[in-house]
Amino acid sequence: MKEEKKPYFPMFVDLSEKNVVVVGAGTIAKRRIRSLIEFTNHLSVIAPEVNNELLExxxxxxxxxxRKNYDREDLYDADLVIAATNDHQLNNDIYSFCKCMGILVNVCSDKNKCDFYFPGLARHENVVVGVTASGSDHKKARAVVEKIRTIL
Structure with missing residues (x-):
């Protein structure tokens, strides 16, 4: 008997004093960074090179x-890690290390290696709404987020 796939549970977490580490500085990494900077005071990016947006x-x-290549030591004090490099082997190493250390991890290139997912966000002052279609219909979720932003 095949188990029915359950929808994702919406959980809000106080990240304000958590150490969040993003490994990588490409397009997906920047999107995650833009989302996270509104929620944490401790966001570190590990990448040998970064663009002007991140420098700002x-x-x-x-x-x-x-400004360096990733090393496991970079994650010792991390509470939450985003593996967003274009190197699948490196992302897998980050994932394995985080799982061993009990650190929540999101591997941007592999949804099966994620302890959490990024919802579509609608925010107005202290009201934050997260929307997901549990990985099945991103366009629908995006449309709902836009409607919520209009309401807020």
């Missing part, structure tokens, strides 16, 4: 950039 966020004091 660093100058504004919103993120810390460690």
């Amino acid at each position: 966020l660093e100058t504004a004091g919103k993120i810390e950039i460690r």
